[in-house]
Amino acid sequence: MSDTSKKEPCCNTKPQSKTDESLSVQSKPIKLVPIDTLKKQPAGSCCASSSCSETQVPSATHNAENGAKGSCCASDTPCTATKTAQQHQGENEEAISLHEYRIQGMDCPACALTIEKSLVKMSGVKTIQVNYSTAKMQVAAGGDISPALIKKQVEKLGFKAESLDHNEKSQTFIIDGMDCGACAVTLEKHMKNVPTVEEVRVNFSTGKMHITHDLGVEAITKEVSNAGFEAALSTGRKNEVSVSKKGASTTTVSGILLALGFFGSFNGVSPALITVLYAASILVGGYKPARSAYYAVKSGSLDMNVLMMAAAIGAALIGEWFEGATVVWLFALGAALQNKSIERTRESIRGLMNLAPQEAWVKAGQNLSRKPVEAIQIGDTIVIKPGEKIPLDGEITAGSSTVNQAPITGESLPVDKQIKDIVYAGTVNENGSLEVKVTKLVKDTAIARIIHLVEEAQEQKAPTEAFIDRFAKIYTPIVFVLAIFVMVMPPLLGWGPWSEWLYKGLELLVVACPCALVISTPVAIVSAIGNAAKNGILIKGGTFLETAGAINVIAFDKTGTLTEGKPKVSGLYTVNGTEAELLAVARTIEEHSQHPIASAIVTSASERGISALGGEDFTAIAGKGAKATIDGSDHFAGNPKLFQELNVSLGEMESRIQSLQEEGNTLVIVGTRSTIFGIIAVSDTIRTATAKALKDMKSVGVEQIVMLTGDNAGTAKKISDEAGVDRFFAELMPEDKVQAVKQLQNEGKIVAMVGDGINDAPALATADLGIAMGGAGTDTAMETADIVLMADNLEKLPHTVKLSRKALSVIKQNIWFSLLTKLAALILIFTGDLTLWLAVLSDTGAALLVILNSMRLLRLKS
Structure with missing residues (x-):
C-alpha cells in the first residue's frame, strides 16, 4: 500500500492521552536510584552497569546499548534526566520524595525533553521522568525542594503542572450551592487568597473542590461558607450526599412573605x-x-x-x-x-461507589472474619458467598460460579468463572461459593480506577x-x-x-x-459520561465524547478485535484414511507444540474424543511444521512447503490447497515421506457479536467500516465479507496501519481506530479517536486509549457512537x-x-x- 499522506509537523496538537510508542520520550519507566547508591559509582558515570537505560531518560542522541562503563552514553551527550555521581558529590545524604504531576500544554515529545532538561538542573532534583504519551511527570527530589517550586519552574517554561500527589495536605470537598460555572470561578479565586492554600481547583460539573492546604477541615469549610457555599469532606465512600438543605427553607420563608405582601395589597393593608x-x-x-x-x-x-x-x-x-x-x-x-x-x-x-461492598469475609486457616476492605492486603484470601458482591479484584483459588460483570463491563449475560479466573470488585457472585486470592488493594481495583478516570x-x-x-x-x-x-x-x-x-x-x-x-x-457531558460508565464504556473526557459523535469512519484491527484471535479447525480433507485417523496422527505430532495452530488441532481432536497414538522422537521443524515417529516411521504435519522439500507429490490436492488458501485458511498437511493422509484447514473465526455490531454501527450513522490486517488478501476478503466490512487493507505491518489511518484522514474522514490498546498503539495514536477493547483486564488499555470498552467485545461500540451523537x-x-x-x-x-x-x-x-x-x-x- 502506498503512502499518500503528507508529512506532519513535529508539534501535533492532538490530545495528550494519545500513545505513540515510536514517539515516546522513553520506552520504559525509570528506576529511581537512591542518592547513596549513586555516590558509590565512579566519577563520570551515571549507571552502575554498562547500560543506562534503567536509570535515566534517554536524550535525543542517547544510545543505551552502546553506553560504556564509566560514561553515560556512547556519544558525548550528557544524560538529561539523571545526574552523575560526580554531580552528586558534596550533596548531603537525605530522604528522597517522589512527586507526580499532570502536565498540560505539551504538543510533542520535544516539549517533554525541554521540561526534563530544565528541571534536572534544579538543586535537589535527583531523577525526572516526563512521559509525553500519558502527560505525566515523576520527579524524585530531596527534602530541600518543595513540590510548589517544581510546579513553578514548569509553569515558567510555558506549561501547566497539576500535582497528583495524594498526601494529607491534598483533599477533596463536595461543594453545595454552586448555580453555574461562574460560582466555581468565584470560589476558586476566594480560596486561592487564603494563606497556606497551595493549590485549589473547583469544578462545577462534578460539584467538587480539590485543594492542597495546611489548614484543618473545619477551617476550609468555614472559608467556603464565607464565600457563600457549603462544603463537606469527600470520603470517596458510598452514600456520599450533598451537604446543604438550608436553601429550601429560606426560599419557602421568602415566598411566604412575598405572598403575604402581594395578597395584602388587595385587602386594604397599610402600604408601609x-x-x-x-x-x-x-x-x-x-x-x-x-x-x-x-x-x-x-x-x-x-x-x-x-x-x-x-x-x-x-x-x-x-x-x-x-x-x-x-x-x-x-x-x-x-x-x-x-x-x-x-x-x-x-x-x-x-452510584458507582455503591457497587463494591465496604467489608469482606477474610479466611485465615479455617476461620472467617469480617474486615474493612481497606485493611485487606494483597495475597489475603477472601470468601464470597452466593448472591454477594465481590469486594476486591482477585484470582479464584477454590470454587466455581457464574458472575454478573455488567457493573464493570456492561455485558448482558453472566460469565462462568473457574479456578485461576480473574474476578473484579463490584461484580456479583450469582451462585456457588468462591475463595479468591486478592491481587489488588481497594484503591487499585478496576472499579476504583474507573471512578477515578471518569471523574477526571x-x-x-x-x-x-x-x-x-x-x-x-x-x-x-x-x-x-x-x-x-x-x-x-x-x-x-x-x-x-x-x-x-x-x-x-x-x-x-x-x-x-x-x-x-x-x-x-x-x-450534558457529565450525564453522557456517567451513562457510558454504567454501560461499561469509559470515555476519558468531553473532547473525546465530541470526537466520537463526529466520526464517519471506523477502522478495526482484525485479529482479536473482529475475530476471536484463536485459530480453530475449519475443515478436514482426507486423501488416505478417515477423518478420525487424520486427526489422531495430527494430534500425536502436534501435542508437544505450543504453537496456536497446533493447539487448535489438539483442541479439535479432543472435542471429537480422538486420542493421540503412541509416538516418539518429536521434533519441531522451524517455520514449516513438526515430526514424530509413529509405528517406526516418520510422520509429518506441516505446511505445503515442507512436503515439497520432502519431494512428496501432492497430486490432485494442489488445486484444493490453492483454493483453501485463497479463502483465508492456514493449511496443515499430514503424511509420511511417501504418502499424504489429508489436509487440516485452520482459520480464525469471527466473534459472534461482530456482524451485528458492525451492522448497528451503520444504523447509528457511521459511513464506512474499514479492516486493517497483516493477513493476506484472501483471508482479509473472507473476513470482511462475513463481517460486513466496506473496505480492507491487507498485508500490513504495524507501521503500515499508521499509514492506512493517515490515508483515510487525507480522504477527509474523521477516523476512529479500534484495537487492543497495546499492539495497535501507533495506529490508535494516529487516529482522531483511539478505542481499546478489554479494558477491565488491561491496565495499558485503560491508560492509553481515548475510549475504553471494558468488555472484550464490540457490543457496546454502537451505543458509544449513539450516545456521543445524542450528546x-x-x-x-x-x-x-x-x-x-x-x-x-x-x-x-x-x-x-x-x-x-x-x-x-x-x-x-x-x-x-x-x-x-x-x-x-x-x-x-x-
Missing part, C-alpha cells in the same frame, strides 16, 4: 406594612446570594449573584419593592431547583465548553457596561424619565447572566435555546413588554430546562 413584608422577603431570600455576590466582587468576578442582587437592590431603590422581592424569590427558587436537578447528574458517578474525564473541558466559557467572560462584562449605559445615557439625553430607563437597565442586568449558556455543555445534539439544542431565549428577552426589554420578574423567570427557567434536557442522556438505553 406591605413594603416591610417585601423588604423582609428580599432579606431572607437574598441573604445567601448577597453574601456570594460580595465575595464574587471581592475576587473580581461578575457572576449571577452579583447581577441578581444588583437588580433587586435597584428595584427597591426606585420603589419597585414587589419586583425586587419577586426577583429574589424566583432566583432562589430557580437555584434550588437547578441544584436538585444537577445533583442527579453528579450521582451518576457516585468529567472535569476536563470539551472544546465547545471552553469556547462558551471564553464567550461568557466577554459577554457578561459587555452587557453589564451596556446596562449602566442604558440606565444613565437616555435620561441625560432627555429621552425619558430616570425611573423608566433604570428599570430597563435592571432588566438588562438580569438578562446579562449567561447561566443557561454556560451550563449547556458541561451538564452533541443535546449540546447544540441547549446552546441555541439559551441564545434564543436571551435574544428574545433583549428584544422585549426595548419594546417595553418584559418585566423584571419575567426576566428572572426567563433566565432561571432557561437554565433549568437546559439541565433537564441534558439529564435525558442519563436514561439513554443501549
Whole structure:
C-alpha cells in the first residue's frame, strides 16, 4: 500500500492521552536510584552497569546499548534526566520524595525533553521522568525542594503542572450551592487568597473542590461558607450526599412573605406594612446570594449573584419593592431547583461507589472474619458467598460460579468463572461459593480506577465548553457596561424619565447572566459520561465524547478485535484414511507444540474424543511444521512447503490447497515421506457479536467500516465479507496501519481506530479517536486509549457512537435555546413588554430546562 499522506509537523496538537510508542520520550519507566547508591559509582558515570537505560531518560542522541562503563552514553551527550555521581558529590545524604504531576500544554515529545532538561538542573532534583504519551511527570527530589517550586519552574517554561500527589495536605470537598460555572470561578479565586492554600481547583460539573492546604477541615469549610457555599469532606465512600438543605427553607420563608405582601395589597393593608413584608422577603431570600455576590466582587468576578442582587437592590431603590422581592424569590427558587436537578447528574458517578461492598469475609486457616476492605492486603484470601458482591479484584483459588460483570463491563449475560479466573470488585457472585486470592488493594481495583478516570474525564473541558466559557467572560462584562449605559445615557439625553430607563437597565442586568449558556455543555457531558460508565464504556473526557459523535469512519484491527484471535479447525480433507485417523496422527505430532495452530488441532481432536497414538522422537521443524515417529516411521504435519522439500507429490490436492488458501485458511498437511493422509484447514473465526455490531454501527450513522490486517488478501476478503466490512487493507505491518489511518484522514474522514490498546498503539495514536477493547483486564488499555470498552467485545461500540451523537445534539439544542431565549428577552426589554420578574423567570427557567434536557442522556438505553 502506498503512502499518500503528507508529512506532519513535529508539534501535533492532538490530545495528550494519545500513545505513540515510536514517539515516546522513553520506552520504559525509570528506576529511581537512591542518592547513596549513586555516590558509590565512579566519577563520570551515571549507571552502575554498562547500560543506562534503567536509570535515566534517554536524550535525543542517547544510545543505551552502546553506553560504556564509566560514561553515560556512547556519544558525548550528557544524560538529561539523571545526574552523575560526580554531580552528586558534596550533596548531603537525605530522604528522597517522589512527586507526580499532570502536565498540560505539551504538543510533542520535544516539549517533554525541554521540561526534563530544565528541571534536572534544579538543586535537589535527583531523577525526572516526563512521559509525553500519558502527560505525566515523576520527579524524585530531596527534602530541600518543595513540590510548589517544581510546579513553578514548569509553569515558567510555558506549561501547566497539576500535582497528583495524594498526601494529607491534598483533599477533596463536595461543594453545595454552586448555580453555574461562574460560582466555581468565584470560589476558586476566594480560596486561592487564603494563606497556606497551595493549590485549589473547583469544578462545577462534578460539584467538587480539590485543594492542597495546611489548614484543618473545619477551617476550609468555614472559608467556603464565607464565600457563600457549603462544603463537606469527600470520603470517596458510598452514600456520599450533598451537604446543604438550608436553601429550601429560606426560599419557602421568602415566598411566604412575598405572598403575604402581594395578597395584602388587595385587602386594604397599610402600604408601609406591605413594603416591610417585601423588604423582609428580599432579606431572607437574598441573604445567601448577597453574601456570594460580595465575595464574587471581592475576587473580581461578575457572576449571577452579583447581577441578581444588583437588580433587586435597584428595584427597591426606585420603589419597585414587589419586583425586587419577586426577583429574589424566583432566583432562589430557580437555584434550588437547578441544584436538585444537577445533583442527579453528579450521582451518576457516585452510584458507582455503591457497587463494591465496604467489608469482606477474610479466611485465615479455617476461620472467617469480617474486615474493612481497606485493611485487606494483597495475597489475603477472601470468601464470597452466593448472591454477594465481590469486594476486591482477585484470582479464584477454590470454587466455581457464574458472575454478573455488567457493573464493570456492561455485558448482558453472566460469565462462568473457574479456578485461576480473574474476578473484579463490584461484580456479583450469582451462585456457588468462591475463595479468591486478592491481587489488588481497594484503591487499585478496576472499579476504583474507573471512578477515578471518569471523574477526571468529567472535569476536563470539551472544546465547545471552553469556547462558551471564553464567550461568557466577554459577554457578561459587555452587557453589564451596556446596562449602566442604558440606565444613565437616555435620561441625560432627555429621552425619558430616570425611573423608566433604570428599570430597563435592571432588566438588562438580569438578562446579562449567561447561566443557561454556560451550563449547556458541561451538564450534558457529565450525564453522557456517567451513562457510558454504567454501560461499561469509559470515555476519558468531553473532547473525546465530541470526537466520537463526529466520526464517519471506523477502522478495526482484525485479529482479536473482529475475530476471536484463536485459530480453530475449519475443515478436514482426507486423501488416505478417515477423518478420525487424520486427526489422531495430527494430534500425536502436534501435542508437544505450543504453537496456536497446533493447539487448535489438539483442541479439535479432543472435542471429537480422538486420542493421540503412541509416538516418539518429536521434533519441531522451524517455520514449516513438526515430526514424530509413529509405528517406526516418520510422520509429518506441516505446511505445503515442507512436503515439497520432502519431494512428496501432492497430486490432485494442489488445486484444493490453492483454493483453501485463497479463502483465508492456514493449511496443515499430514503424511509420511511417501504418502499424504489429508489436509487440516485452520482459520480464525469471527466473534459472534461482530456482524451485528458492525451492522448497528451503520444504523447509528457511521459511513464506512474499514479492516486493517497483516493477513493476506484472501483471508482479509473472507473476513470482511462475513463481517460486513466496506473496505480492507491487507498485508500490513504495524507501521503500515499508521499509514492506512493517515490515508483515510487525507480522504477527509474523521477516523476512529479500534484495537487492543497495546499492539495497535501507533495506529490508535494516529487516529482522531483511539478505542481499546478489554479494558477491565488491561491496565495499558485503560491508560492509553481515548475510549475504553471494558468488555472484550464490540457490543457496546454502537451505543458509544449513539450516545456521543445524542450528546452533541443535546449540546447544540441547549446552546441555541439559551441564545434564543436571551435574544428574545433583549428584544422585549426595548419594546417595553418584559418585566423584571419575567426576566428572572426567563433566565432561571432557561437554565433549568437546559439541565433537564441534558439529564435525558442519563436514561439513554443501549
